[in-house]
Amino acid sequence: MNVQVAINGYGVIGKRVADAVRAMPDMDLVGVADVTTDWRVRTATERGIAVFAATDEAGAAMVQAGVPVAGTLAELLAQADVVVDTTPKKVAATNLEVYRAAGVKAVFQGGESHATTGHSFVAQANYATALGRDTTRVVSCNTTSIVRVLGALHDAGLLARARGVLIRRATDPAQSHQRGIMNTVVPEGSIPSHQGPDARTVLPELDVVTMAAKAAHTQTHNHFWTLQLTRPASREEVLEALRAAPRIAFIRMADGLTALNTTVELMGDLGRPRGDMWEVAVWEDVLTVEGDEAYLTYQVNNEAIVIPETIDAIRALTQTIADGATSMALTDEVLGMRREFLPTPVPVTAD
């Protein structure tokens, strides 16, 4: 029988998890809980998703607003094996008790602390240690990308030390009328920024320091890395290590993909839902290796990258699939994840 999944919070992440769960052959979406009555939750209804009221007050407001309410959060949880908590930051600690009392496993997101669950998850790094746990935390978009890319080089025995600068999007498109920054850059007020240490909750052996800043755009993050290698290596060796790891795709300036917006447009052209890019997009032709140092830049779709990880986390907690590689392969196939976004050039030969 399929895993029964509940989602608490139908926002930027929650709605994407809902789509992904519905696409998976081994999962059923029981419904989503939320507290709003506006267009956001009403698109869930529009798409045939059962909407539950996360609180009694919300339920009354939803009924008042004409949103068909399928029941309470408790009723949602009663039908679920696992809940994905995509509520705003810092309410998870309270929710955790609710989930425990309901006897459902819970997947939290990166806005919560490692301490909340005691386990932080990136599928390629530690699926095995999440097996059968009651809870885990899928780390944030930035941290997920760091673990994917630095983890790939670490696994290849190439990485000694990583120093990164993260140019973050200031806010999400759906919120950009209410908050955001304009015509400025906002550097994080302390070094290291939290992403580097956070990556070590998944891969403690990484020697990683990050600095971060918010820039005046809404779509996707852009990371720049200086990597101290364990030894002098060739550019091809570094590329090979990245190619060997999952959920990294290559893009190229030479293809005209020269800025964050071009890749966003490409996702739309490929027919991706909401223009989502679940892969970390590494600029292959910018990657440079000089002696024992490597330099690279990549792009992270902060709205989408944790979706496949969340799907895998559901399977790990519920032990639906015992092996991380198998789960990842299924997730990636169903979502349509790729290693290259463009067809390999096949030169036409004259005959």
Place this chain on the structure above:
Amino acid sequence: MNVQVAINGYGVIGKRVADAVRAMPDMDLVGVADVTTDWRVRTATERGIAVFAATDEAGAAMVQAGVPVAGTLAELLAQADVVVDTTPKKVAATNLEVYRAAGVKAVFQGGESHATTGHSFVAQANYATALGRDTTRVVSCNTTSIVRVLGALHDAGLLARARGVLIRRATDPAQSHQRGIMNTVVPEGSIPSHQGPDARTVLPELDVVTMAAKAAHTQTHNHFWTLQLTRPASREEVLEALRAAPRIAFIRMADGLTALNTTVELMGDLGRPRGDMWEVAVWEDVLTVEGDEAYLTYQVNNEAIVIPETIDAIRALTQTIADGATSMALTDEVLGMRREFLPTPVPVTAD
């Protein structure tokens, strides 16, 4: 037999026309012609669309770059009944001769002048006069929206005079790394801006004046109108006139759709390809009527709004469907166009 359609220019409009043509039951897409070799044209290949070289030089470069080239523009035209010209502004006059020589009908876009074709097209206004013509011009995004909305009020006998201010997006997302404006507004240098007069190429009886400015955003235009009515009217009468016309959808501030970005997000949530909104989105709860004046604001997706019009123009030129209403109904159904984006609230009753 289905109409055989060629597209010359695989850019912002061309790629959307390609998708729409492929979706229509009475049309086949023969292929697209372009001059680039970068990711944009390669996504056509990726999606199974035959790519032709618009020029000999482009063909050589494409072959060099590994893009599978299906043939020349001439070869593309030879297989087509009609070509949709979505090349950049101001090259259409030259292309027109090519299309004439090839014996194919041609649909141009709003970047061209009315004089080029002698006919300007908006389906609801003048489908009939385009029937069997060799060429027509689908007017620009802004002008299309003006004809739809003002035309609706004109048809209802309500509109005496319209004065509009158009806050335009500065550039398209796909181009926003190369050109655009930053932290400023750029007013058009003369009044009236061209959109008002252009609407009169379709509806000569409109008394319309527009002023325009580019603002610092990339997605969708925002129009504000002061309308002198022919007589004092109720708000409901004005709304009724808009409801009676096709391709206008209502949105509401009360639903949380309070800014351009929220509607863009909604389209993604509804699963629209590329987040496209083909309808003019009129804010129902902002529309105000005071005596014999009405005031309203609406949102226009400049990348998408002309797509259904282009499909109808193909049918009008080729006389596939003799009746505009029938063509529009087919187009709208296949694309999934709507009058309301959210489910009508159905209050839950206690029993």
Place this chain on the structure above:
Amino acid sequence: MNVQVAINGYGVIGKRVADAVRAMPDMDLVGVADVTTDWRVRTATERGIAVFAATDEAGAAMVQAGVPVAGTLAELLAQADVVVDTTPKKVAATNLEVYRAAGVKAVFQGGESHATTGHSFVAQANYATALGRDTTRVVSCNTTSIVRVLGALHDAGLLARARGVLIRRATDPAQSHQRGIMNTVVPEGSIPSHQGPDARTVLPELDVVTMAAKAAHTQTHNHFWTLQLTRPASREEVLEALRAAPRIAFIRMADGLTALNTTVELMGDLGRPRGDMWEVAVWEDVLTVEGDEAYLTYQVNNEAIVIPETIDAIRALTQTIADGATSMALTDEVLGMRREFLPTPVPVTAD
């Protein structure tokens, strides 16, 4: 003896009023009160302005932070004839009682309601009715510009009806790292927006309706107007009416001043403090008259335009100068206000 002026609130408006008061020959700045301890208030100290603590808590925090505190708000008021209240919106009602108790006259800003003071002020329109009053309210930047421009045409007997669209800056540059909008336009949720009705608190006879939207920039507003004239008029007549009114300056697209940022840059080039433009900048070569309708667009520096009005309001309340025209002339001369920003072209003649 000079008028003794206190300022409560050293923010975007308060710091500019401080500079202007210090420049006026008939005024002395006693000091400014504020509640912050950060760089903003410390620049006051840096510039030799006495800083008072607006509250006891603020005073303690300032002392703690090393800001030299000259005293309490009560002590500041005790030395002042008039206070300019530039505190954030909606606290004025409370402050009003404090000022009354201290026996000082008070000038409020446009964030407050007309009802708070019972008098709304624009120097050219109603200086006389403010003479000797205890309080007045300098209307907001947008409203001030409306009264200046529409008032000019009204005084010339030309204006029957005005319908405007205001493209507002989303937030001030000093706040743009904390709040703002990104890549969107936010239309006001109701029509008319408040600026039109607000202009009628100064000029009740205006027939004016405004619609407004916030666009994604931080500097200056851009207004577009459709004006119904009382009779067919020539373009020169309309220009002449504007030339006859104070505090309006002409700019021209033909001079390369084609967007809001160019005028901002021009102010810096002219050596204006903080790049301030106190005048309404009307695009002379965009202004169009067709029969009995006129169309125009102008730019409003929201941080600066109310400064001269505030200076005049101080004089009106304190009856330092009995005549509005005399006060305005003095203000304008001291600030260096202009009717043209560029030297009149003087063709070089060959001899």
Place this chain on the structure above:
Amino acid sequence: MNVQVAINGYGVIGKRVADAVRAMPDMDLVGVADVTTDWRVRTATERGIAVFAATDEAGAAMVQAGVPVAGTLAELLAQADVVVDTTPKKVAATNLEVYRAAGVKAVFQGGESHATTGHSFVAQANYATALGRDTTRVVSCNTTSIVRVLGALHDAGLLARARGVLIRRATDPAQSHQRGIMNTVVPEGSIPSHQGPDARTVLPELDVVTMAAKAAHTQTHNHFWTLQLTRPASREEVLEALRAAPRIAFIRMADGLTALNTTVELMGDLGRPRGDMWEVAVWEDVLTVEGDEAYLTYQVNNEAIVIPETIDAIRALTQTIADGATSMALTDEVLGMRREFLPTPVPVTAD
């Protein structure tokens, strides 16, 4: 007798050099040459600066436009000892011949290559080697900042290796209506970006690599550095090395200076002309030292930082002042450069 200075190009840099030259007690500004006829060159006339025509065509157009033309470029050069070339990139090579033929020394800007002059200039690093030369090149804004900051640590014997990420402003405010990027980040297409190697034209012994990206803002650059020190050091040692070097000022997040726009606003509050910041602003309370690594971030006003360097370069070429430190001290005093922008907090003591 004062050095007679000509400026060729009255744009973003040229107009600032003009102001600085006029402020210096040992320099006279003969005039500026340009090719435009619009508001930019007319503000020169407005401010009493003689305008020369850089070309015959420009001269004719200026006369036509009513700009008083003082003569030709040749006539300007004939009166000058030295010319500052602030023309657009890549025309300097041609101009160099003109200057040589006229027998005037020439200071170029960072848009030109090192090879053009054979000498690249940052006052604190190599004033002495520019003494009496015919030409030099003041390096770009980014490179100047790198030499100032890394040079300071190098001089202190602390710097082994520097790896930087530069978040650049996309375009200048004066150009932001015509070109720019919107809602994206544009990474440089290759690593290293040119700024690191360029710093070595001044300080060849630096081990420096830079990556760069353009972000969607118009004002000032933001650099992030990972520094390998020669030995474990304390934070205070690193700060001390920076304090010992000229033209670096400290700012602090704790003062509320938390983003690029806040510092820009501060410059206006300090009464700086055009809001210029000639110093590199290093965030003191963000600077972090861990063992033998240091991390820091600073802000660079790209329009202003090279102005003092240009003044010093004029003196070095013309040997007005033989000693770099003396020249820099004079420049800094006249401009009003500072090491701290805010008054040192003086705790008020209760007695």
